[in-house]
Amino acid sequence: MARSVKIAVVGSGYVGLVAAVCFAEIGHEVICIDNDSRKTEALSNGISIIHEEHLPELLAKHNGHKISFTTDLAAAVQASEVIFIAVGTPQSDTGHADLSYIEAVASEVARSINGYKVLVEKSTVPVYTNEWIRRTMERHGVEHDTFDVVSNPEFLREGTAISDFLHPDRIVVGSDHERAAELLDAIYAPLTKGDYYKRADALPGRFNAENLPPLLHTSTKSAEIIKHASNAFLALKISFINAVANLCEAAEADVVQVAQGMGLDERIGNRFLSPGIGYGGSCFPKDVAAFRSVAEQFGLDFGLLSEVEKINRGQQKRFFEKVRSALWTLRGKKLAVLGLSFKGDTDDIRESPAIDLIRLFLAEGCSITAYDPAAIDRTKEILPASDKLRYASDAYDAAEGADALLILTDWKEFADLDLDRMRLLLQFPILIDGRNLYKPSKVTKHGFSYFSVGRSVARPVRTPKASVQKLQTV
Ligand SMILES: NC(=O)C1=CN([C@@H]2O[C@H](COP(=O)(O)OP(=O)(O)OC[C@H]3O[C@@H](n4cnc5c(N)ncnc54)[C@H](O)[C@@H]3O)[C@@H](O)[C@H]2O)C=CC1
Numbered sequence: 001m002a003r004s005v006k007i008a009v010v011g012s013g014y015v016g017l018v019a020a021v022c023f024a025e026i027g028h029e030v031i032c033i034d035n036d037s038r039k040t041e042a043l044s045n046g047i048s049i050i051h052e053e054h055l056p057e058l059l060a061k062h063n064g065h066k067i068s069f070t071t072d073l074a075a076a077v078q079a080s081e082v083i084f085i086a087v088g089t090p091q092s093d094t095g096h097a098d099l100s101y102i103e104a105v106a107s108e109v110a111r112s113i114n115g116y117k118v119l120v121e122k123s124t125v126p127v128y129t130n131e132w133i134r135r136t137m138e139r140h141g142v143e144h145d146t147f148d149v150v151s152n153p154e155f156l157r158e159g160t161a162i163s164d165f166l167h168p169d170r171i172v173v174g175s176d177h178e179r180a181a182e183l184l185d186a187i188y189a190p191l192t193k194g195d196y197y198k199r200a201d202a203l204p205g206r207f208n209a210e211n212l213p214p215l216l217h218t219s220t221k222s223a224e225i226i227k228h229a230s231n232a233f234l235a236l237k238i239s240f241i242n243a244v245a246n247l248c249e250a251a252e253a254d255v256v257q258v259a260q261g262m263g264l265d266e267r268i269g270n271r272f273l274s275p276g277i278g279y280g281g282s283c284f285p286k287d288v289a290a291f292r293s294v295a296e297q298f299g300l301d302f303g304l305l306s307e308v309e310k311i312n313r314g315q316q317k318r319f320f321e322k323v324r325s326a327l328w329t330l331r332g333k334k335l336a337v338l339g340l341s342f343k344g345d346t347d348d349i350r351e352s353p354a355i356d357l358i359r360l361f362l363a364e365g366c367s368i369t370a371y372d373p374a375a376i377d378r379t380k381e382i383l384p385a386s387d388k389l390r391y392a393s394d395a396y397d398a399a400e401g402a403d404a405l406l407i408l409t410d411w412k413e414f415a416d417l418d419l420d421r422m423r424l425l426l427q428f429p430i431l432i433d434g435r436n437l438y439k440p441s442k443v444t445k446h447g448f449s450y451f452s453v454g455r456s457v458a459r460p461v462r463t464p465k466a467s468v469q470k471l472q473t474v
């Protein structure tokens with residue numbers, strides 16, 4: 001029988017909150033700490049502060065029993081055996097990761113420590129961060145044998161975070177000390193030994209009592225690099241297919257067919273081969289920059305990553321020009337925008353390409369009516385409504401009287417629009433899809449001109465006048 005471990009999770013953002021709730025779900029006692037009391041109060045009252053599938057149910061199930069929320073880090077540290085650090089590691093002005101939040105937590109832990117503790121890097125951090133945490137602890141007078149630092153990077157995606165956490169492709173435990181590694185093994189045992197999947201209330205997914213997720217033991221430094229290298233590789237895959245998409249447009253080929261043909265090769269795989277308006281979010285942009293910066297610190301030029309970034313920036317610009325070429329001029333045009341979040345199924349707008357594009361269109365003199373199923377409130381905080389920017393109540397409300405309909409985020413509901421209704425609402429039947437959510441033949445059947453990514457412009461089939469006459473005379 002797996003044992004229950006007393007866990008503190010510092011940071012109740014996307015990763016901290018999901019990790020905390022999932023640790024409670026697999027049987028541990030969790031205290032989740034945040035220095036933002038608005039978050040801890042909301043969470044204590046059972047309010048799920050982010051849009052994430054399964055989170056409200058799990059929060060309701062464990063709140064006040066297996067999980068509690070507080071701003072008191074010292075008390076939480078003293079009550080716990082393992083402290084997961086899940087605070088932000090944003091990009092600094094020069095590209096490298098800003099580790100000041102991590103340092104602040106390490107210092108606070110050092111001041112409160114009352115026995116052997118394992119500090120776990122859950123945040124994404126550059127290689128050698130474990131060493132800096134160790135030095136910070138020792139600088140504060142903590143004896144080296146009263147703590148260990150472990151790297152346990154998180155690979156969840158927003159939108160499927162709970163399911164990713166409970167059915168992980170892999171769990172990586174980077175530790176240079178057996179005692180610490182054993183504690184981490186105990187924490188993940190319900191998953192790696194399968195007890196969790198045997199439970200009737202387990203979240204269904206790819207693993208079950210017979211088929212279990214792998215746990216990989218590595219050195220601490222290797223684990224730190226695994227996380228950066230994984231995100232950089234995924235970003236590279238996206239930039240690669242975006243570059244191929246641009247070639248397909250020029251050569252009048254179809255990138256969806258090309259990606260399908262490439263992805264059937266198991267060595268390549270079919271995931272993360274969707275071209276679009278460039279990757280965004282709080283992680284890929286900053287992690288690619290941070291990884292490049294890590295290489296620089298070691299005197300290495302990881303120029304490949306600069307190309308990944310360059311292609312990504314170019315992809316947004318291309319989409320902007322695509323809209324311009326579809327509408328001839330932009331000043332005074334009314335655009336209906338579907339999607340604000342950086343991808344579907346989340347309310348996260350950090351580094352969202354949709355928001356960047358809206359800013360570009362507004363600067364060009366367009367007026368915009370935007371709709372998103374979850375991200376409008378967050379967007380209003382940085383882009384308040386104005387005479388040029390209105391937030392709509394649904395996709396059809398956004399489309400009313402617009403010169404063109406733009407899809408910027410891959411929400412499922414945007415792939416299933418009533419195109420006949422849309423056509424009647426829009427001023428002109430023009431659909432410019434930055435996420436390739438439709439088959440061109442389907443859209444044109446409904447009378448739309450369809451602009452997408454990596455595929456030729458598709459126009460509605462019109463019966464030429466001459467053939468109409470011919471038909472009438474037959
Ligand atoms: N968002 C994601 O999908 C993923 C993020 N990561 C990594 O996890 C880390 C956290 O990311 P997010 O959860 O998105 O960040 P976030 O910004 O949503 O959350 C961080 C939280 O930490 C709190 N915090 C900051 N300093 C604190 C302190 N001294 N004491 C207590 N709380 C403090 C903040 O108030 C905030 O609520 C980053 O390193 C990120 O790269 C890793 C995998 C997935």
Ligand SMILES: O=C(O)[C@H]1O[C@H](OP(=O)(O)OP(=O)(O)OC[C@H]2O[C@@H](n3ccc(=O)[nH]c3=O)[C@H](O)[C@@H]2O)[C@H](O)[C@@H](O)[C@@H]1O
Pocket residue numbers: 124154155156157158159231234238271272273274275276277278279280281282283284342343344
């Ligand atoms: O470190 C992190 O924070 C996380 O970063 C990403 O997860 P996430 O940012 O939630 O979202 P993704 O699904 O990876 O999408 C990132 C961006 O790439 C774009 N994307 C994704 C896939 C694709 O084929 N094409 C594409 O343009 C998305 O639209 C989005 O803007 C990784 O997928 C996670 O494994 C990782 O844990």
